Amino acid sequence: MxxxxxxxxxxxxxxxxxxxxxxxxxxxxxxxxxxxxxxxxxxxxxxxxxxxxxxxxxxxxxxxxxxxxxxxxxxxxxxxxxxxxxxxxxxxxxxxxxxxxxxxxxxxxxxxxxxxxxxxxxxxxxxxxxxxxxxxxxxxxxxxxxxxxxxxxxxxxxxxxxxxxxxxxxxxxxxxxxxxxxxxxxxxxxxxxxxxxxxxxxxxxxxxxxxxxxxxxxxxxxxxxxxxxxxxxxxxxxxxxxxxxxxxxxxxxxxxxxxxxxxxxxxxxxxxxxxxxxxxxxxxxxxxxxxxxxDEKLESLREATPDDVGGIVALIEPFERDGTLVKRDRNEIERDVEAYTVIEHDGVIFGCAALYPYVEARTAEMAALTVSAEVQGQGDGDRILKRVEQRAKAMGLSSIFVLTTRTMHWFIKRGFQPVDPEWLPEERKRKYNWDRRSQVLVKKLA
Missing domain, CATH: 3.40.1160.10 (Acetylglutamate kinase-like)
Known part of the structure; x- marks a missing residue:
């Protein structure tokens, strides 16, 4: 038996x-x-x-x-x-x-x-x-x-x-x-x-x-x-x-x-x-x-351009208001727009995420992973995650990490493991908000 x-x-x-x-x-x-x-x-x-x-x-x-x-x-x-x-x-x-x-x-x-x-x-x-x-x-x-x-x-x-x-x-x-x-x-x-x-x-x-x-x-x-x-x-x-x-x-x-x-x-x-x-x-x-x-004609999954800044701001703003995401001002998004991956449908951005590499530590932070409430549950978050993983692999990195206070279970289900904040690269550790107490989760890239 x-x-x-x-x-x-x-x-x-x-x-x-x-x-x-x-x-x-x-x-x-x-x-x-x-x-x-x-x-x-x-x-x-x-x-x-x-x-x-x-x-x-x-x-x-x-x-x-x-x-x-x-x-x-x-x-x-x-x-x-x-x-x-x-x-x-x-x-x-x-x-x-x-x-x-x-x-x-x-x-x-x-x-x-x-x-x-x-x-x-x-x-x-x-x-x-x-x-x-x-x-x-x-x-x-x-x-x-x-x-x-x-x-x-x-x-x-x-x-x-x-x-x-x-x-x-x-x-x-x-x-x-x-x-x-x-x-x-x-x-x-x-x-x-x-x-x-x-x-x-x-x-x-x-x-x-x-x-x-x-x-x-x-x-x-x-x-x-x-x-x-x-x-x-x-x-x-x-x-x-x-x-x-x-x-x-x-x-x-x-x-x-x-x-x-x-x-x-x-x-x-x-x-x-x-x-x-x-x-x-x-x-x-x-x-x-x-x-x-x-077939991505139906839904464009791509890297962001300066023309997408307004759409990214509109997408993440409700999640910043309710505390799910850390507040980012428009200037910061404009500066880092090339770090973003977006999902667009009929000219509207329904999902995004940013990738910030720490090359010396062979890792990168995935930040601002967001999917519009209108389309949640349809797999867009998974598609963005996969594209971000591909970008990190192309950079020769061995892992990606996220900081989150509310969505740790979503990431754990997709292969992320919790670690102590002390694990973070030194440069990122200096910017860690200890009052927010974000959970640090890491995924190794095969």
Missing amino acids: SLVFPHTFVPWFRAVAPYIHAYRGETFVVGMPGELVAAGKLNAFVQDLAIVHAMGIKIVLVHGFRPQVNEQLAAKGQKPQYSHGIRVTDAVALDCAQEAAGQLRFEIEAAFSQGLPNTPMANATVRVVSGNFLTARPVGIVDGVDFQHSGLVRKVDGAAIQRAIDTGAIVLLSPFGFSPTGEAFNLQMEDVATSTAIALQADKLLFVCEAAGVPENPQDPDGGIDTELTLADARRLLAGRSGPVEPTDAAFYLRHCVRACEAGVERSHILPFAVDGALLQEVYTHDGIGTMVV
């Missing part, structure tokens, strides 16, 4: 609660390559999907079948053919794709039907709905290569899928589409998932794939992962790539994330199926496990 420790379980459960509330009723489209199944990860992945579904999230699951089709081809003495990064689907390959799809659908539906005691599927009732939701068109002949039965998504019946997920079912899509004449086409899982997310205007598109995410340093693919990319940054990364890329390369999925964000899907994710529970970590933890591509 496993033991549950309240001192760890309770804080953890409380920490994920805001994400449970935030995502309830939202729609996620999840792309799952056939390699996940081949790696023996299906049952654990389905259990995690069932948990996410039980939390009130509407799920569309799109499966791929590259290795399964290749296995069927090998059994028939055939070799897979690819061009321009797309499978050339002749009559034999089409038969193999249909066989592989049927077998995979059976395995996936069986996994969702399990209900063994002492597993995450116990007491779960998950209905899986499939159907002819996709209309396809042929790839045709490209640079002299006839792709035969390979196709592209022409249309997704978003209304029918929406009706199905609104009933509480999970919709399962195979990478097959049909022409108006009834001809079958082999599609790419990534194209199907992206087109479906766009048709539904899904809240998230998630690829749980071979790639760990987008490397922070493209020259060092084994280094850290860039946990968040703006749409503009993702475009720039892809502009530096040429030719087809393999599915093990994050760029293979990044181009689909960009396409989705450009068409109105606000968040797209690349996360590794090699990490157990990657889906849960990405959805229900602050930092996630993979790379998220964010």
Whole structure:
């Protein structure tokens, strides 16, 4: 019998609660390559999907079948053919794709039907709905290569899928589409998932794939992962790539994330199926496990300019009045405006924070973290914090600290630890207001 420790379980459960509330009723489209199944990860992945579904999230699951089709081809003495990064689907390959799809659908539906005691599927009732939701068109002949039965998504019946997920079912899509004449086409899982997310205007598109995410340093693919990319940054990364890329390369999925964000899907994710529970970590933890591509057209997260001084003053003034923030005069803000990060929506500043480095001590103070009362609880504070952390890392700093009298729990939940004021850099310690008795909290930067 496993033991549950309240001192760890309770804080953890409380920490994920805001994400449970935030995502309830939202729609996620999840792309799952056939390699996940081949790696023996299906049952654990389905259990995690069932948990996410039980939390009130509407799920569309799109499966791929590259290795399964290749296995069927090998059994028939055939070799897979690819061009321009797309499978050339002749009559034999089409038969193999249909066989592989049927077998995979059976395995996936069986996994969702399990209900063994002492597993995450116990007491779960998950209905899986499939159907002819996709209309396809042929790839045709490209640079002299006839792709035969390979196709592209022409249309997704978003209304029918929406009706199905609104009933509480999970919709399962195979990478097959049909022409108006009834001809079958082999599609790419990534194209199907992206087109479906766009048709539904899904809240998230998630690829749980071979790639760990987008490397922070493209020259060092084994280094850290860039946990968040703006749409503009993702475009720039892809502009530096040429030719087809393999599915093990994050760029293979990044181009689909960009396409989705450009068409109105606000968040797209690349996360590794090699990490157990990657889906849960990405959805229900602050930092996630993979790379998220964010469309910032809706909400500009950026460094402040002199034109923002008035908006910053108006934002923080109510919090200065009630004592949450220390009073700052306009001249001080004008002088330090380049230290501020702001969130702006339709020309109005809804959030800000300032970063004051102490380079010799390899730390920096984050001050005046403020989110308008109109939008609190929507994650803007987390987005500002993440951007400030990125700025501090870029300066080569190893930690950031805050002084607060009222919001210590918010910071502790995000990885800050309380320390004695004597910890402060000497320069900052001299300015510490001992009468105010602010709590000093420090976060180490990975």
